[in-house]
Amino acid sequence: MLSVLRNWRRRRWLQHARLSEVEWQATVNRLPVLKRLNAIERERLRDLATLFLHEKALDLAGGLEETPEMGLLIAAQACLPVLNLGLDYYQGWSSLILYPEGFLTHHEYTDSSGLVHRFHRPLIGEAWERGPVILSWADIIDSLDRPGLNVVIHEMAHKLDMLTGPVNGLPPLHQGMPVRNWSRDFNEAYQRLCQDVDRGQPTALDPYAAENPGEFFAVLSETFFETPERVSGTYPQVYEQLKAFYRQDPLNRPPICTISS
DSSP states (O other): OHHHHHHHHHHHHHHHHOOOHHHHHHHHHHOGGGGGSOHHHHHHHHHHHHHHHHHSEEEEOTTOOOOHHHHHHHHHHHHSTTTTTOGGGGTTOOEEEEESSOEEEEEEEEOTTSOEEEEEEEESEEEOTTSOEEEEHHHHHHHTTSTTOOHHHHHHHHHHHGGGSSSSSOOOOOTTOOHHHHHHHHHHHHHHHHHHHHTTOOOSSOGGGGSOHHHHHHHHHHHHHHOHHHHHHHOHHHHHHHHHHHTOOGGGSOSSOOOOO
16 A cells, blocks of 8 residues: 555656756766666656655765755666665665765774774765765765766665665565575676686776675676676576566667767
8 A cells, every 4th residue: 555655656756856858868868877878767757766866865975065966966876776676675875965075984893802992984975774875975976987886876776685684785675585595696797806806807897896795796886787798707506596586787878879969
């Protein structure tokens, strides 16, 4: 019953507040990753981005002044992973916090002797379980000219991962996707990456992916959408798993899709 009511409200909102053609065209033109999409996919993404902006609050921090493009660029990228999954995959949280640049987060842990260690860690993005997504606007803009890097998709992947509990690289798999197969393919690829990083070998992924399995999934996700040939060429089994989970096949989309004005 709740889902029926939610879908009705969403349809009503789209009827009255759908992103205009001018707004959407300007957004697509700024985002190279969207130029792989066909016209039908871009229109579906337009609806999702409209609803995302309606359902998620954008809070500015650190003296950042809002511009019209901020919400549009974030929403379009955030909704790409759920293009064929639906916005309900982003349930359980309601806001994004946007800083002008990278930010410091406070962390602490207790070691085996009971001593508490406190430290600050510089970040460009962070996702809290059942809490906000925190992003750096400067790094969002910077990634537009750096194929393969996408801080928005990275943090959204963490949010999908969190749907099954702590971040560990295992999002909620669909029926017909055995967990054992996913774990096997991802573990083998992760161990291979870690070995390459330890040996100083070139890697298809940002070496940060070797931090832990959760970061591996997030980095793979952004690379899957931005430069899918890197994932397919290096980790073909993982590519197939991501294709099945996201229900998208970026490799079979044209590298550049001409968009009419």
